Amino acid sequence: MKKILIVEDEPTIMRVLKAYLTKNGYAIAEAEIGEQALSSFTQSPPDLVLLDIMLPDLDGWSILKTIRSQSTCPVIMLTALGEVDHRLKGFKTGADDYITKPFIGEEVVARVRAVLRRPQTVYQEEDILKYGPLHLYPNSHYVTLNGKEIDLTPKDKSLLLFLGHHPNQNFTRDQLLDHVWGMDYEGSDRAVDLAVKRIRKALKANGLPNGAIKTIRGLGYQFHVEQ
Ligand code: CA
Secondary structure, three states, rough: OOOEEEEEEHHHHHHHHHHHHHHHOOOEEEEEOOOHHHHHHHHHOOOOOEEEOOOOOOOOOHHHHHHHHHHHOOEEEEEOOOHHHHHHHHHOOOOEEEEEEEOOOOHHHHHHHHHHOOOOOOOHHHHHHEOOOEEOOEEEEEEEEEEOOOOHHHHHHHHHHHHOOOOOOOOOOOHHHHHHOOOOOOOOHHHHHHHHHHHHHHHHHOOOOOOOOOOOOOEEEEEEOOO
């Protein structure tokens, strides 16, 4: 039986989560405050953590950070409606998914199932693409240069991560639009040029003089690595 640690200080929400997950065959461990969550996590590691962000003592982010420093155990964050940046922050800090309150019990069960089905390789060292001082974290959607996070829009970051995943491979603007923006994107391929420009600028400003992305004349772009 898979065990889920629920970290939540609101008794009503705790009760609902517990009822649905128990009914679906999961064992439950409960924690109402952060300290309790961390000691429960260490003493009896669960298969998954449902983690509320607003807790009376520690906040969910620092708990997530502590968990990530010692484990790849999947974590689903519980966030309040409208806190979109929580979602981004969550993925960056290493959350596997997030659920917005108020939620439906069935949705929680479905998310838990989906996350538990995923292979747990996401946060291991080998998933980081290292190009000198530039490190790309495709799964947690994160880019660092000399250990410092590079500030890019989510789309620009997706483009850089995609190109970095296929070093020295040429892509046309159309291919990049399909892969990064999605098939249903209807804007112009100028979007690619502008994104590349912003990425180069950000990388150069942070000490990577070649900007990593090379223009291939008459074709498109490639993430260039000296061989
Ligand atoms: Ca709370």
